[in-house]
Amino acid sequence: MIQPYSKKNKSSSPGAGETDLYQLEFVQNLVAHWDELIDWEARSISEGRFFIDVLQEKSAKNVLDVATGTGFHSVLLLQEGFQVASVDGSQEMLAKAFENALQKNFILRAIHTDWRWLGRDVHEKFDAVICLGNAFTYLFSERDRRKALIEFYAVLEHDGILILDQRNYDAILEGHFSSRKAYYYCGESVKVEPEHVDEKLVRFRYEFTDNSVFYLDNYPLRKTYMQQLMKEVGFQRIKTYGDFKETYHHDEPDFFIHVAEKKYEPAKSK
Template structure:
C-alpha cells in the first residue's frame, strides 16, 4: 500500500487470530464503505445478475421484502425499482448511511434499520414475504450458535409461505483446491483486486486492493455449501434449491458463488 493512502481498519497485531462475529463492525470503516461501490460497480452488477432475484420473488408472489444485509443499498434499490415493498437493514451504521445516500441519489427514500441478525425480530416489525441475505454476508458469523440464531430469526421474520434467499462464496473450492475467480457476477469494478490473504478451515481473510493504492481486509468464516444447507433444514426450511452463479445446473468447482433459495412453506409428510 502506498505511504500516502491511509487504511483506517485495525485487526491488531495478529490479524488471522481475529475470529469474532462482532468484529465486522470495525472492518466496515468509513474509508472502506466509501470505496465499496467501486468494488461492486452497480451497473455492471445489475447486468451480470439480470433479473434472477426479482423472478424468484415474483414467482412466489412476494411483495414485502426484508433486505437484511443491504450494504450500500444495491439490492434494496433494485427491488424497489422492480415494485417490491422493501425494508433495508444492516448491522453496519456506515453501510446504512451510504445505502440511504445511494437510494436518495436515485430518487428513493430507503426505510433503513440497523439490526443484529441474532436479535433481528427485536429491531424489525411485522412479517415479510421474503428475506434476502446477499453479498456473502452470512460468512461474517464465526460462531455456530450465531449462525443458528440468525437463521432462526430469518425464519421467524417470514410469513408462513415466505422465502429466504441467501448467498455465499464457493468456499469448498477455495479450501479444497485454492482460489480462482472470474469476478463475473459480484465484484465487477474495474481495476479492483480481490483475493484471499489467508485461508484455513476457520478463516478466509480477503484482501481488497483499489486503484489508488489503498487496501482493506475482511475476516470471514469459510462456510461449506452442504453445511449451510444442513443448518437451513435444521431451522425448519424443508425445500432448498441451490444455484451456482445463478445457474441451476453447475459443476461444484465452477461457481464463484452459491445462492440458496429456501422456502418456508410446510410440506406435509416431507422426509427432512
C-alpha cells in the same frame, strides 16, 4: 458488522474469534470504497433478473434486505415495485445506502439492527428475506449462525422464502479460488485475493485504485453444511444455484445462491 483491517492496522496473524466481528462496524473509508468494488451497472447486467424472477415466482411483494450494504439490491427491488425494508449492522453502510437510494429518487426504509435480534427492531412479517453479498459468512460461531437463521425464519410469512448467498468456499479450501468478477464483485480495477485460508478463516485482501488496502475475515461455510443448517432451523425445501445457474460443476461457481422455502409440508403418510 465486519471487522475491516486497513493496511495500517492489519493484524500480524489470523485470529478469528479475537473480537465479535458481527458487532464491529466498517470504517468510513472502506464504506466509501465499496461501490467501486461492486460496480452497480456491471453487477446489474451480470445478475440480470435472477432475484426479481425468483421473488415474483414465489409471489413475494414485501422484502426484508438483511445486510443491505450500500443498498444495491434494495434499490434494484424498489425500482421493480417491491416493498423493501433495509437492514444493516453498520450505521455507515446504511447512511451510504440511503444516499444511493436518494440519488435514484427513492427514500430507503433503513433499520439499524443486529441480525441475531431482528425481532427486537422488526415487528412485521415479510414474504421474503434476502441476505446477499457473502454477508452471512461474517458470522464465526455456529450459535450466531443458528440464531440469525431463526430470526430470518421468524420474520417470514408462513409461505415465505429466504435467499442467501455465499462464496464457493469448498473450492477455495481446496485451492481453487476464482474471482472472475463476472457476477458479483464486478469492479475491474479492484484486486481481490485470499491472503490466508484454513478451515476456520478466510482472510481476503482488497486493493483499490488509490492503493488503499483492506482485509476482511470470513468464515468458510461449505455448501452442504449451509444447506443442512437451514433445514435444521426449519426451512424445508432448499434449491442451490451456482452463479445463477441450476446446473454447474462443483468448482466452477464463484458464488452459491440458496433459495430456502419456509412453507410447511407435513410428512406423507405411508
